[in-house]
Amino acid sequence: MKMLLLFFALITTGAVAQQPIDQANFVKTSEQYFNAKMASDHIVGLSAAIILDGKVVWKQGFGYADRERKIAMTPQTVVNIGSITKTFTALAMMQLHEQGKLDINKPLKTYLPQFSPMAGPGISPDKITVKSVITHTSGIQSDIWKNSDLKSGKYTDIPDFVNQTYLLYPAGMVGLYSNAGYNLLGNVIKAVSKEDYADYIHRHILDPLAMSHSGFAMDSLQNRSKIYAYGQNFREFELRDIASGGIYADMNDFTKYATGLLKAYRGENNPIIKASTLHEMFSLQNASVPIETNKKGLGWFMFKNDSTFAVYHAGSAGFAQAKLLLFPEKNAAVIVMTNTAEGGQAAEDFCFSLLPKFGLRISDLFPNPITGLVHNTSHIVQLSAAELEKHAGSYAKATSYVTVSVTDQYLRMRENNKVTILKPLSANEYAPYEISGNDTLMKKSGQRFFFTNIQGYHYLIQRSGEREYNWGYQLKPIDVSLWQKRIGLYHQYGYQMLIGDSKFKSIELYITPDRVLMCRLKTMGSTNEIPLEVIDNNHALSSGVNAGFGGFTVTFKANKEEQFVDFAGIKFRK
Template sequence: MQFNFENVTFHDMKLWLMFLVLITISAAAQQPVNQANLIKTSEQYFQEKMVSDHIVGLSAAIIIDGKVIWEKGFGYADRENKIAMTPQTVVNIGSITKTFTALALMQLNEQGKLDINKPLKNYLPQFRPMVRPGISPSKITLKAVMTHTSGIQSDIWKNSDLESGKYTDVPGFVNQTYLLYPAGMVGLYSNAGYNLLGNVIKNVSKEDYAGYIRRHILAPLAMSHSGFAMDSLKNRSKIYAYGQKFQEFELRDIASGGIYADLNDFTKYATGLLKAYRGETNTIIKASTLHEMFSLQNASVPIESNKKGLGWFMFKNDSTFAVYHAGSAGFAQAKLLLFPQKNAAVIVMTNTAEGGQAAEDFCFNLLPRFGLRISDLFPAPITGLVRDTGHIVQLTPAELKKHAGSYAKANSYATISVADKYLKMLENGKTTILKPLSANQYAPYEIKGNDTIMKKSDQRFFFTNIQGYHYLIQRAGQREYNWGYQLKPIDIGLWQKRIGLYQQYGYQMLIGDSKFKSIELYITADMVLMCRLKTMGSTNEIPLDVIDNNHALSSGVNAGFGGFTVTFSTSKGEQLVDFAGITFRK
């Protein structure tokens, strides 16, 4: 910034001096964080959380100016044998593996061996999922899978452990499911999609996925204590939840969650990416390629809940950004937060299910130090101008009626009907009046008691058509929440014959509260087909969107058990339900 000092008055000079003072204060506020204080508060934070959250073992590191300024282990890697958790303790990093898979794809993209903008089918000819009208597998690009916008369902649990399955089985399992949405329409986190990408890496590179990662990422970064379950790594941590030790669960899905690392190696990965981003000499990726990976890729996706790069979630505002990924596998948890422009990073690993929240909070609490907020993770609203509640408009009954129906969320649904000049929304016994501000925008008034109405002045509800789906979206400030799309009527006669309780049998998940017990099919008074899915640790009320006489989708995106193909069949006189590869019968 330059200033012209000609013809400056005394008053102008005073203003200029005041401006200099403000600039100095602002610059001081932006100086690098006080490292000693940061280390002290970090150690205190984890010492307290180890006790309050009943965490058995945890390790963490902070990188500032490209250097590890602090790393430390807390608690036990093996509580029963009193083996301490240290930076040398190996932990499954879970879904952070996806960043390695994305990096491998971008290496192959650099080399011209694939093009991430080309269809997945070009590199995985065996990809042949079931399709519905208006949804085409040929429109699913590698980039769509990398950004979780492909419409491929989130998981398939059949043979999901390494003993009974392998990642090369996943294309065949996906072919038994329906694509959920047209590519590029909905952000739906998909482990299954990333396992397809692992198969792409195998097909294109002519190397097994695990071998490719070892040779082209782990070895160049000298991550000699990292690898996969089949590598028999030393110093592996035990895993814990609810105060108990659990058997290690080795994932079939090695391309979406199979990498193990210790904290020392994990810092090598983080610093390696920071160096590559800055254009420093490295053997893993070009700076321009990493800049592409760390740029916003999903701004045009209409139904989305997070900003994303290629293989990463993004916190991004007008000034700066960070990339983030979390991992969870068999109760182990890991978090990685990079600030590429600031040359900084934060890493947390824990062997305890209850440690995940403390790890995430630690990372997110550091966002303001680098000019970011949690809200920078969320996409800009797509619903446009918010109208003032003082201008209620009158609509015809026909205009109101087009919004009537049931809209399914992941664990509930809302039924909307016409009530005189307004719409009435009923969900879980709560009634909300929606007063029209335009044909598609409504102000909510919540009924309290018999006749009291409370205006929710900070909220709006929007109805919008997206590629043939009629969506209901809640707007609160600059945040939007997808309430699902309008469900089609069901054939009561057909589904009435299938209602009832189905018990799980056959292949079972092998760990903790993910084990399944039963699924109960029922029809509500609003004529919504529902299933009550019970695991060892939860009960989930899930609306179903019927595809045909033998298939439905579990509704809701990016949450719990939403976004799965549910298949109905009969065998030897028994009625069967398949939910994401888990079978139930009655």
Template sequence: MKLLLLFFVLITTSAVAQQPAGQTDLVKTSEQYFNEKMASDHIVGLSAAIILDGKVIWQQGFGYADRENKIAMTPQTVVNIGSITKTFTALALMQLNEQGKLDINKPLKTYLPRFRPMAGPGISPDRITLKAVMTHTSGIQSDIWKNSDLESGKYTDIPGFVNQTCLLYPAGMVGLYSNAGYNLLGNVIKAVSKEDYADYIHRHILDPLAMSHSGFAMDSLQNRCKIYAYGQNFKVFELRDIASGGIYADLNDFTKYATCLLKAYRGETNSIIKASTLHEMFCLQNASVPIETNKKGLGWFMFKNDSTFAVYHAGSAGFAQAKLLLFPEKNAAVIVMTNTAEGGQAAEDFCFKLLPRFGLRVSDLFPAPVTGVVLDTSHLAQLSPAELKKHAGSYAKATSYATISVADKYLRMCENDEITILKPLSANQYVPYEISGNDTLMKKSGQRFFFINIHGYHYLIQRSGEREYNWGYQLKPVDVSLWQKRTGLYQQYGYQMLIGDSKFKSVELYITPDRVLMCRLRTMGSTNEIPLDVIDNNHALSSGVNAGFGGFTVTFKTNKDEQLVDFAGITFRK
């Protein structure tokens, strides 16, 4: 173990002499944590920094930026920060908002008139504001993978691609993380500022902060790391989506960005943003969104309780990983960057383990429940068959679905042959029982199921303590006579993703006995069973919000004698 520790501890560039005892202990435990994780998690290279009282008290590189050539990972190693780019995009929009050049409360199409996606009943693109896109509550689908590398496409292609998709939910109803949405925001920045997105970020954020070792793939930056996964070195995948995940930075520059935001929040003079604007960005924005998984500000995720808050964003691009956690009221921050897919979990755990030091918990990330008061189980409600029957049907999750039927005075829920009995506490609240042994019912302690109507959708939500889990909404049975002829195996052809497990093999469509249309999506590394919600005769929605392959438009069409399926821009045919 001593040899491993000596091997992985390579360079420390910013240790501060005579640190206070608390800081010294923090630095030691941080070094020990990463030394152990480098070995146990097979991480090739990683760098990390801690900022306290607005100053960098520690930053260090571990392992290799380039294992094959024995080049050390240091604070000067450049890494793709992935989706943390979204915080730069949001900051750019707020600069323009601050200058009166745009209003984030106005519709997206005000600034991007060519934004014309397909819209279903009760869903209008006119209601999608810039703020809705910034908070991932717009209903715009998650991603579009057609021409997703920088050689094949560019971020200005995205409006045209989005126009070929359906809006999936009414704006403000569902939190659905959308890279496509942030690339539309990059187009807004270009249209309003009259500068290319990358040029704008350089001139108005990177250059004023002297982040001279940061930029985009087009900038030919020096000291870029290689990327690794499963013990192998992979070719770098340059993203087309530069406004949602295209920025590269080294740790030294990254700390400049973090300390600037901390100073700006405290009202200290800076050339980037006003304190009042940053306070708005760091204010909870999505409290009224009924189907949501995380608290969010503008461009940031939030940990928030009654006493304090933190803002956070993670990034992942081509197996590189980055994490940025800011404690604005405490004038502190944590940064971790790694060139290894397996390093992402260690990086996140390191950030989250520091939350209690600043008065927060991981649970402070989750929204307050929308299901209301949890009733006592001592008195079951007596409901008529008609009251029970309104909940009957199939509810789609990300990789399965649950079918609910009436069973005497109760509801019977079946998912993948697992049976749960739901006993009513009210017309819309039920307590679950699992079947054990010879039909013995065992109550699932602390759990409830709620049926809630939201904007015309009949949702099933599981409640466990203060956490809620969306099980999806009630699906309409498919028209078997129409969809049966489309079932079968479709092989991928045409444009292919260029990296890792996301390379696609096939799509197989089938209809279950419950009349649910299913899509068996095979990639090079996984098989995914995805329920589809039919939108119209030629379009469906892959169900399951913010999980796996949920939240995409699936399009069906014919070309001469071929039947085609388009899944998020990837084409399959049979």
């Protein structure tokens, strides 16, 4: 299951007037859109639905559920909805919360006493609340890939696996999407309800909503779609992680879920949740999280402005894609499912193109900047060498790092061969200038860089308009003499991911002239240059917040003849 992260181009801000919806034209243009995208994006099969005024006004299948056998994709075709499963898990947690069987504000260890991951200075597992796990702000790493398929693993393995990892950050400090965290919630549901997670979801959500064609891989559901990518049919991949991405549904059932939530929000009679509880789930929960990329409710991403809001989740598993966008105040929703990896972008674009119809825009997803007001670039100030030196060092990005040094009265930021001069506007705010030619400085319009201390971490943040991009925190130089013994190429062996670009080939350790420990991680489809933050002599974390392969525990072991690297549960040997 791929971690779905929401990074979009900067959209202009400002109020958006809700557009009137011509239902007939809306349906017609939607059908035309998908017919065109099926051909242009090489999508094998797709189904979509529109809900207006609480009623399903359109649902339709396109293409094939099984291209080879010419079986059409219809609203009865079952597809893995991937991470939209998390909304079911969050709903189950809130059912138990409203019944008084658990309190989401209590520590996770209250309900999972065996939860005891490793933690560095200033980080405590005891401060991780159930709510912080629901909102992806717990500091638990995003994935553990050991035995990640249903044949070799199960969701109840996850607590022991997590206990072998380090927490990444203090709870509540950073938003980091965590499949592992949601599988811990599946174990909480099992512990509190005394029902297996899958049984609980069937009994308390699927059955009450009459979603009789939905369930899990273990249910041997009929009418399951094949999955496709790059023009090929791939064998089905069933996830161990059923609490974060294991639900399958057809479009007929999926619309029952969406309309059930819309009814509950409006206080209409429904069998799943109280209106007050759902209102809490659909309210902003992470406004006080300093390093964050998206507004979130409880189990949902949120588009929110001063006038209205929408809640959204996407799913991706084994190349299948699903998107669910709800407009609770407008009693409307759109749903798209596809069996093709290339169909995900068309599905997302369709959903987000509808935001202006309901008074929203993509930029309403992003949190307000934490860096405050910006100074005019004419406000260049002089700082002492000591003040500038506080910011010197290397800062890890997702797939590279930047090194900041003091030069004359400015800071010099270097990433590979690209150099940017940072002129101080205050002790922590800097205007960037690119070097053009030999010595000409060109100001980068509308951009700033900020250095800020957050709970003992010294962060570098890029500000572009009203968007902020966290570039990572200051790394400590490593002991080269220790890590020099470990550099080299390690080949993957043992358990292997079974599908997609996440199949691993090798990992290569090397040390840069800036004394940054790096790993070159190769999969079947990509090469990733990842900075490592050293924790102790045998452990490191892959750096980079909310991106790619950032935020994983890396463990080093050796015997007399061989050296080993474990990256998020996948082993490599030299």
